[in-house]
Amino acid sequence: MPGWAIVSGAVTLVVVAPLFALPASFFGQGEAFDSIARALLPEALRTSVLLALGVGTGTLLVGGSLAALVSFYDFPGRRWLDWALVLPMAMPGYVLVFVVLGQYDLASPLQSNLLGDGLRIPGIRSPLGAICILTGVLYPYVYVLGRSAFLSQSRQAIEAARSLGRTYGQAVRQVAVPLARPALAAGAALAIMEALADFGTVNLLGVQALTSAIFRVWYGAFDQAAALQLATVLICLALTMVTIERLLRGRARYQQNLARGDALEPRRLQGWRAWLAAVPGTLLLIVVFALPVAQLVTWSWETVSEGTLGPQLLPAARNTVILGLITATVAVATSTVVVYGQRSQPSRPGKALARLSTIGYAVPGTVVAVAVYVPLVWVDRHLVDAADTTFGWSIDLLFTGTILGLVVAYLVRFHALAYFALDARMGGIDPNLDEAARSLGADRTRVLGDVHLPLLWPGILTGALLVLVEVMKELPATALLRPLGGDTLAITVWEATKDSRLDTAALPALLIVLVGLLPVIVLVRLLRSGGWNSVADRI
């Protein structure tokens, strides 16, 4: 009975269906690229490719090498760097940009600049500036996935390499890192897709990426066809990146026997090497996290003590958290279904669908919002009519301008995050386990419940956390679909930043970082307690 394959296919279709509006824009009225889209496309495409490559390389280098460093070597400060390096995950790119530009903005009412009024970073308003900012906040994806992959490696692999005459460093480079390649590539893929979908950072820096171009034709020219066409180009680009990620994984089989083998003992570094090893991570943290947060705190303190706060702060914080939790739960459920459907009944179409379901992540929130919005409005109309004619009920619009509509948009966009986390984890579970369970008479549902879910649990948590953080940072889709009076913190920051009213943005920005920190801390505790291995050991 191909039940699981069908269910997982259906879930994928729901997540992807709205995006079919995008290629459809090439048919019918707007069959050709119109002049605006054509004029914008070359530079935008170049910039987006540059961003993707830059951020991919940057996060892989920064996140991957830090994960390896912390996993295989012991040095002063390692214990706290281990978890602290995850922290920038809570910092959206646009908040970092806000802090950087705020240093510079002499007209802002904020006076308490930590670095004085004169700090300016030449060239920050360029693709390179955007790459640096985005790498600074996106490297944790690679770091977290790499770190968890390294943690689940057994000491025996390294020892085997050493017994074959490799030094410790060589063993790490030649055995441990390649073994973690799928996880590192998955992390970099996340970062790249995030960079491609980024609107806040590039917009605030005036970098003309595809997302900016889409926004421009949509809201400048109201040329939906052109915007949808540009969005299609962006999706193709994202699809190419996903494919490259798969190619990078190559044929690497990465299921490891989690149950056996001893945990790694990082090697203790001595003398100056030990101190040197602590420098890169510490420096990075100071630049992309400690200083910006300190700045946000002082600015917020300034606005609080001067009483220039808006009354909308608390409801905004509450809305943000509620939306994040709901979406995370739903996204984890959909990804589990898709991942398990593909696992229990692998098929080419199923695989293609599963891959397809991740492209929403690379679609800018604005476009997802409208792509979702049009069909939902249609459904809503029919629901209202049906309720009226069939039951004589007069009901409100269910999806239009409600949490439900917003969650659907989030799901289209962030399903990929949970999917990647679960898929990577599922890849680490030996297929022999499934067969063993099946041969003992368990049906597929039971295999999922009894075998996979307990093993997948860390992946589920990781996925849920990634989704939670992203939803709380999400801006453009929220702006369009948010329910009645449902401003989120991101909206508050964005609206104030657009208008250079930095004082209004300071505290909400700090709150975004703090709220975003909560799941990051949970993640950190999980990492520190060795929870991932211990969960696996229990089976």
Next chain:
Amino acid sequence: MLTRLLRRRWLLLALGVGLLAVLVGGALLASSRGGDALVIYNGRSHYGDEQVFEDFEEATGIEIELRGGTAPELYERLRQEGEDTPADVLVTTDLANLWRAEEAGLLQPVDSGVLEEQVPAELHDPDGAWWALTTRLRVPVVATERVPEGTVSSYEDLGDPQHRGRTCLRTSNSEYNQSLVADMIAKRGAEATEQLLRSWMANDPDILNSDGEMLAAMAAGDCDVGLANHYYLARALEEDPDFPVAPAWPDQDGAGAHANVSGVGVVAGSDRTEDATALIEYLTSAEAQALVVEQGEFAANPEVPPAPHISEWGDVQTDPIAVEEAGPLLADAVALMVRVGWR
């Protein structure tokens, strides 16, 4: 514990059902909340106007719900929602977007003697589909420390080669710039406007996000000349009377300074015309306009003078946007800006 819990087979089903219940419940809750409020799609969400709306609530007992966004966003949303829109009132920061909404049949005419009295004829639609709240000038500004008085006296002067590498402009995403260019196309013709914009671009301007940021860059010495809405400068000058940037009123012997309008209209799908009209009447009353004027804009209501520190700015020769002609040219304006490389 968790592992054991997860072994139960019914858990998945229960989880699914529970989720659905929470979602639908939440959505219904959210959509029923504030059902009685007058919903404002508010393009002016950051002008310190909230106070005005609160005052209105207090005075009339009509509950107000503000939903912020840029004018193009709100317009797009109104269009999609059609008849089912929850919005009753549309407030925008420029006239072109209001006109566009009217053209698309999204606004309904309002007939009010009070409004006729408070808003001069040239500041409202003849049929009453839109009413101005404030006017604002988009004019060249100069850094007083580096640019002698009289150097810049027209929009053309922003393209003077002597300012090469020393100009700042706001992004062409800004509806103010789009309206300005559309109005220029309407009045000067497409070719002359393209020439003008190309001369601006030849100066290799820094492109910034907001007028405020641009003024800051000028004060910091990065740029000598720029283009800003007058009230941003008014606010900077109120904060610091020695702020080293001044307006360079353009074309005072000719057409005058480009004037745009922030305005309001009643949404066609609304059945709260009476309350909405009361709101507009309140917003254009001398009492409410006095609060708005504090932020540096000029009141639509002629009884309300400009803020004291910019009182002489009220005498500037202005060139009101020709919205009937400029409105249809907005798309052309965006295309032109893209073509000449205005980011």
